Amino acid sequence: DIQMTQSPSFVSASVGDRVIITCRASQGISTWLAWYQQRPGKAPKLLIYSASSLQSVVSSRFSGSGSGTDFTLTISNLQPEDFATYFCQQANSFPRTFGQGTKVEIK
Amino acid sequence: QVQLQDSGPGLVKPSETLSLTCTVSGGSITSGSFYWTWIRQPPGKGLEWIGYISYSGSTDYNPSLKSRVTISVDTSKNQFTLKLSSVTAADTAVYFCARDSPVRRYYYGMDVWGQGTTVTVSS
Numbered sequence: 767d768i769q770m771t772q773s774p775s776f777v778s779a780s781v782g783d784r785v786i787i788t789c790r791a792s793q794g795i796s797t798w799l800a801w802y803q804q805r806p807g808k809a810p811k812l813l814i815y816s817a818s819s820l821q822s823v824v825s826s827r828f829s830g831s832g833s834g835t836d837f838t839l840t841i842s843n844l845q846p847e848d849f850a851t852y853f854c855q856q857a858n859s860f861p862r863t864f865g866q867g868t869k870v871e872i873k
Numbered sequence: 874q875v876q877l878q879d880s881g882p883g884l885v886k887p888s889e890t891l892s893l894t895c896t897v898s899g900g901s902i903t904s905g906s907f908y909w910t911w912i913r914q915p916p917g918k919g920l921e922w923i924g925y926i927s928y929s930g931s932t933d934y935n936p937s938l939k940s941r942v943t944i945s946v947d948t949s950k951n952q953f954t955l956k957l958s959s960v961t962a963a964d965t966a967v968y969f970c971a972r973d974s975p976v977r978r979y980y981y982g983m984d985v986w987g988q989g990t991t992v993t994v995s996s
Contacts, residue, residue, distance in 0.1 A: 767936075800982035809969055809989050810920065815982035853920055857980045861935045862910075862922040862973070 772865035789854035879987035895970030
């Protein structure tokens, strides 16, 4: 299985800040990566597909980059609704695997 | 707009079989080349991919669960079903159904999710 490792696991930030979350794959996955946001008690929501493409109706404050083994999710101008947990997920092979999550909390 | 609705018992006894159904609305389960997928999330933990079925019936399962998992599809009802046998407390989780995409020129991600069903394994 491909292991996905996110860092940090937890970040404390203020409204208006920029947050960067990284995701590393245990082997190369090209750009077959997605990012999700999960609010408490809700299903994950797709933010970014193919590593850098913004899902429709998702705010342009979210952006993704990377290829191979190293990826980043950047949240610019953090808004109150962005405080949530974020997961990366690889689609290079089955089983699909997820990072352990990064919780973004209000400072 | 495709929507998914997962449903099933919220309480299952140890050693019994967990059974959940995901109903697809707003589109046909046979259209497109999607992977109709189950994912679970134990309390306070991350996401674990359980497996998928395609509209044609091909399946793939997580090796960690493969001996206990069956995913089936009923195209006449536009539904797919998860069965997990011999459950223990470790199977307590929120179970989500989702629509996953094949990898071709792009990977479009898991773009549609059910709301999640909380399943507790307890006697």
